[in-house]
Amino acid sequence: INECTNAVLPCQPGYTCINNIGSYSCKRNVVNCGRGYHLSADGSHCVDVDECVGSQNPCGEGHFCMNFPGSYRCECKTGYYFDSISRTCIDENECRRYPGRLCAHNCENTPGSYYCSCSKGFKLSPDGRNCEDINECEGNPCSQECANVYGSYQCYCRRGYQLSDVDGITCEDIDECALPAGGNICSYRCVNVPGSFQCACPVAGYTLASNVRNCQDIDECITGRHNCSGTETCFNVQGSFRCLIFECPENYRKSGDALRVDSTETVRCIKSCRPADTSCILDPVNTVSYTVISLPTYREFIGPIEIIFLRAASPAFPSVQPEIVFRITEGNTRNSFDVTKRYENTITIGVVRIVKPVIGPFTSTLKLEMDSYLTGQLSHRNIVYVTIYISEYWF
Structure with missing residues (x-):
């Protein structure tokens, strides 16, 4: 009986049934698979080997593997080019190949590709190529005022402050x-x-x-900020006030005509002798006047400063023009003052001057004598007491 012709083969797949006398035997089939193939699990046929699958990638960096029946092929990935000499895929530097065309600012090459970056003060746009200005002022980097400029920002300070040289963002008070x-x-x-x-x-x-x-x-005399009595006269001085009492000497009385002196307070006393008082009548002093003046300390003293002007009265129709002599006889202890004479429209004027720097507070009362001479003889004398108040300040 030929068992090998039965409908159900007695041998397993991959084996051939051989009929023997009274029996049969199974012989393994021999299948020769060429390169790139391997025998199927049942040993009946050859199956393609996928070389691209698994950890053993037959292609190097920059390649990708493509399987074909019985073989495979290595091709260069995007961003690489095939070098015919080394027969390898080499990274293509797109930034160097297309300068200024790929990125708005900076192009950075990477293996198989590139990426765009932006300069300081900019950020990459959603398209990955262009750069947008960053509004740094939204983050309040400045201590006071911030102005956004293209690619940067500038800090500003309000009036009275200056920008720090150290960090350029802090505002420092200007002293x-x-x-x-x-x-x-x-x-x-x-x-x-x-x-x-x-x-x-x-x-x-x-x-x-x-x-x-x-x-x-502050004029305390006008504003009422003084404590002078009703018998005293309030005189304003620089930074304060003085309460003054002007009393005429014996044999003199106050005159309603004030002496022509450039001052704020002046009292003129004229001689008033009793009929039998010969010594009073022969006294050459006709008038005694009192005046006060308030001055600041002159911060810059560059020469004589004229402070008082005394105008000598002359007869209406003089037959002989008198000679007027001005003198300081008392009070000029520091020799800080002098008096000079000048003529203006036939009027004789005595000018009191400060001739040396005087630092206040300082008070001095000068006695000025105005002597009138006719034909060399003293005809009469007028005396003026000038009290000078100099403040310690220059204003």
Whole structure:
């Protein structure tokens, strides 16, 4: 019986049934698979080997593997080119090949590709190529004012502040009082405050002027800020006041005609002798006057300063023009004053001058004598007492 012809083969797949006398045998089929193939699991046929699958990639970096029946092929990935000499795929530097065409700012090459980057102050647009300006001011980087500029920003400071040289973002207070011109900002004292400055005046006797920089004297006599009695005359001086009483000497009485002196308070006393008082009648002093003047300390003394002008009265129709002599006879202990004579339209004028720097506070009463001579003989004499108040300040 030939078992090999039965409908159900007695041998497993991959084997051939061989009939023997009284029996059969199974012989394994021999299948020769060429390169790129391997025998199927049942050994009946050859199956293609997929070389591209698995960890053993037959292609190097920059390649990708393509399987074919019985073989495979290595091709260059996008961003690589095939070098016929080395027969390898080499990265293509797109940034060098297409300069200025791929990215708006900076092009950075990467293996098989590239990426775009932006300069400082910009950010990459959604398209990955262009750059957009960053508004740094939205993050409030400045201590005061921020102005966005293309690709950057600039910090600014409000008036009275300056930008720090250290970080360029912090605003530092300017000490206006310490500037080279700070000594001239205020007439008395400069007080620095954040972002500005304020001028201050002496505690008493002065107030800040409308320009808020200069100090001006308070006239206590006008404002009523004095304690002078009803018998005293209030005289305003720089930064204060004085209560004065003008009394005529014996044999003199007050005259309603004030002496022509450039001053605020002047009292003129004229001689009034009793009929039998020979010594009074023969006394050459016709008038005794009192006047006061208030002056500041002159900060810059560059020469004589004229402070008082005494005009000598002359007869209406003089037959002989008198010679007037002016002298300071008392009170000029420091020799800080002198008196000179000048003529203006035939009028003789005595000019009292400061000839040396006088630093206040300082008070002095000068006795001025105006002698009138006719034909060389003293005809009469007028005396003027000038009290000078000099403040310690220059304003």
